[in-house]
Amino acid sequence: MTTTLGKSILLDSSIIIHHLRAGSSLFEQPLRFSEFFLPNVALAELYFGAHRSNRVKENLLQIQHFLKQVVLVFPDDEITKTYGYVAANLARIGKSISQNDIWIAATALHLDLPLATLDRHFEYVDRLTVVLW
Numbered sequence: 001m002t003t004t005l006g007k008s009i010l011l012d013s014s015i016i017i018h019h020l021r022a023g024s025s026l027f028e029q030p031l032r033f034s035e036f037f038l039p040n041v042a043l044a045e046l047y048f049g050a051h052r053s054n055r056v057k058e059n060l061l062q063i064q065h066f067l068k069q070v071v072l073v074f075p076d077d078e079i080t081k082t083y084g085y086v087a088a089n090l091a092r093i094g095k096s097i098s099q100n101d102i103w104i105a106a107t108a109l110h111l112d113l114p115l116a117t118l119d120r121h122f123e124y125v126d127r128l129t130v131v132l133w
Contacts, residue, residue: 008035010108011070012101012117013045015133020062038070039107041100073107082106086125095124 016038043063050059075083083106090097097105105125108115114129115122122130 007033008037008113009033009131010037010039010073010104010111010113010115011042012104012115012119012122013042013049014118015116016042016046016066017049018118020059020066036070037073037107037111037113038067039104040072040074041103041107043067043072045100073111075103075107079103079106079110082110089126090124093124095121097121097124 046063046066047060050056050063053059083102086106086109087102090102101119101122104115105122105128109125109128114131116131116133118133120130120132122128
């Protein structure tokens with residue numbers, strides 16, 4: 001997948017949830033990214049949260065609206081190889097992050113995209129550009 005470096009960013013579910021709850025637009029940030037990518041595992045996290053909430057229908061509608069503004073990314077063979085590298089490297093340095101977040105980090109690394117997140121533990125991932133938004 002070809003992206004425009006510097007104008008594209010991968011989104012972690014933490015940043016999406018923050019903006020949806022605040023009622024603010026993620027797409028009007030001062031950094032002015034033009035392309036937003038969403039790993040399918042982050043989408044699964046959003047659906048999980050929606051189904052656990054007291055406002056299931058409203059949250060599912062928010063997700064559907066949000067999906068119209070992003071490019072959804074599914075893991076391929078190269079992303080799975082990157083996952084193995086990231087997981088092994090984290091184990092080697094004694095740092096632990098969730099399996100879902102390893103998938104998200106691997107996706108960002110493979111696509112050579114910065115990752116927008118609120119979670120500092122992504123900083124443990126070697127070579128990952130983390131944008132704490």
